[in-house]
Amino acid sequence: MKTQTTLPTASTYREACELLRSGYVKKVRLGWDIGSDEFFRIASDWCDAGAKIKREEGVFVISVKGFPIPRQA
Incomplete structure (x- = not known):
């Protein structure tokens, strides 16, 4: 059975x-x-840089796995 985990939610870019x-x-x-x-x-x-963006339950979720973090904006 899949457990529900709470993702952190960002309110700005x-x-x-x-x-x-x-x-x-x-x-x-x-x-x-x-x-x-x-x-x-x-x-x-x-x-x-390798991240993925998916739409889950009506909102976008960005996930990162094993890649260098992009430059500072």
């Missing part, structure tokens, strides 16, 4: 980056009304 760069979390829920410009910024900064 900056907060999402800080959580991911911290090294303590591998997934972050993007908990704000993300616009297309911000979405493509995240994709450019993180997915080009």
Whole structure:
């Protein structure tokens, strides 16, 4: 049986980056009304380096696994 885990939720792009760069979390829920410009910024900064963005339960979740952390913005 799959257990439900609580993901940290970021309320801004900056907060999402800080959580991911911290090294303590591998997934972050993007908990704000993300616009297309911000979405493509995240994709450019993180997915080009190997992160994945999925839509889960109506919100986007970004996950990082075993890749170098992108440069500081």
